[in-house]
Amino acid sequence: MSFSRPSLQDLINQAQADIEGRLPGADAKLRRSNLNVIGRVVAGVAHGLYGFLAWIARQILPDTCDEEMLLRYAAIWLPDGRVAASYATGNVTITGTIGSVIEAGTVLQRGDGVEYQTDAELTLAGASATLAVTAVAAGQAGNAVAGTALTLVTPVVGVSSSAVVAAGDLTGGADVESVEALRQRVIDRIRQPPHGGSAADYVAWAKEVAGVTRAWCYPQELGDGTVTVRFVRDDDASQIPDPAEVAAVQAYIDARRPVTGVLTVVAPVAVPIDFQIDLTPDSASVRAAVEAELRDLLLRESEPGATILVTHIREAVSLAAGETDHVLAAPAADVTHTVGQMATFGSVTWL
Numbered sequence: 001m002s003f004s005r006p007s008l009q010d011l012i013n014q015a016q017a018d019i020e021g022r023l024p025g026a027d028a029k030l031r032r033s034n035l036n037v038i039g040r041v042v043a044g045v046a047h048g049l050y051g052f053l054a055w056i057a058r059q060i061l062p063d064t065c066d067e068e069m070l071l072r073y074a075a076i077w078l079p080d081g082r083v084a085a086s087y088a089t090g091n092v093t094i095t096g097t098i099g100s101v102i103e104a105g106t107v108l109q110r111g112d113g114v115e116y117q118t119d120a121e122l123t124l125a126g127a128s129a130t131l132a133v134t135a136v137a138a139g140q141a142g143n144a145v146a147g148t149a150l151t152l153v154t155p156v157v158g159v160s161s162s163a164v165v166a167a168g169d170l171t172g173g174a175d176v177e178s179v180e181a182l183r184q185r186v187i188d189r190i191r192q193p194p195h196g197g198s199a200a201d202y203v204a205w206a207k208e209v210a211g212v213t214r215a216w217c218y219p220q221e222l223g224d225g226t227v228t229v230r231f232v233r234d235d236d237a238s239q240i241p242d243p244a245e246v247a248a249v250q251a252y253i254d255a256r257r258p259v260t261g262v263l264t265v266v267a268p269v270a271v272p273i274d275f276q277i278d279l280t281p282d283s284a285s286v287r288a289a290v291e292a293e294l295r296d297l298l299l300r301e302s303e304p305g306a307t308i309l310v311t312h313i314r315e316a317v318s319l320a321a322g323e324t325d326h327v328l329a330a331p332a333a334d335v336t337h338t339v340g341q342m343a344t345f346g347s348v349t350w351l
Helices: 008-022 034-059 067-077 179-191 199-207 243-254 284-301 310-319
Strands: 089-096 107-110 115-118 128-135 149-152 159-165 214-219 226-232 262-266 269-280 325-330 341-350
Touching: 008 034, 067 179, 179 199, 199 214, 199 226, 199 243, 226 243, 243 262, 269 284, 269 310, 284 310, 284 341, 310 325
Parallel strands: 226 262, 269 341
Antiparallel strands: 089 128, 089 159, 107 115, 107 149, 115 128, 149 159, 214 226, 269 325
């Protein structure tokens, strides 16, 4: 039988009734009566205690507890607890006079204030050079695409104050694991305890790497004794991981997997879906709502080798706020994928 927490008014009525039952002839409901005040004070205290008990009840299990208690559950159930934020790394190109020295720790700043520092000292051997840098602050904000302009915070003699992100981008930056992602990992760990290298273990190991949001395991895909792992980073500008991010997951799992298994970590092959939609009403707000629903659909249902049902695409468009009618011209049928291929959001053409 479930417990129903009494409301404040129910507690006030109960306190007043108790007072009147123990003091024959008294009326605890009179507005300016001391008995009325006492009844309300007692009811208020009881209501606060009931609230505290309700809070305690929510902390008992990880699916309802607050962040503070969830961190304690994570410390117990997960080997490394919450996944910490990671730092973006990569190369930048800078120009200057031959022989000029750029010291380790030299700070460069992006236009929005995000800072990076050089990893090692470098002496210019030519008119330009490539420097390895790491973001000063951990987080996704440190990622930057090739060509992004940077500026030296403190001038260096013989070196141009301007620099650009080199080919390969600045990648690897990820925010600290969200509360709900951590909650789901704790629940998954309870439901699927480690089995010395089961498919669930490989998925769990991959998701312990900063920035990894979803992962899949394919036993024996490349032959007996092999394990293939694919993963995505949904919070990055590109959810498909780059070679450095794949290598990081490979190294992390290699340090934990059974020594007899042959592990291959690969990125899914992105297959963008281009949508063609005749929308009613065709307004900017409804278009934005439709795109948000389509992206959410792919986030929920897209995985390597999965089929995206055209009926689900139509449903997603219909669920968009403000949409009253639409015609989906493309895709006209279910979108299928081969092993390793994964549907991603391409574009929307509004007819």
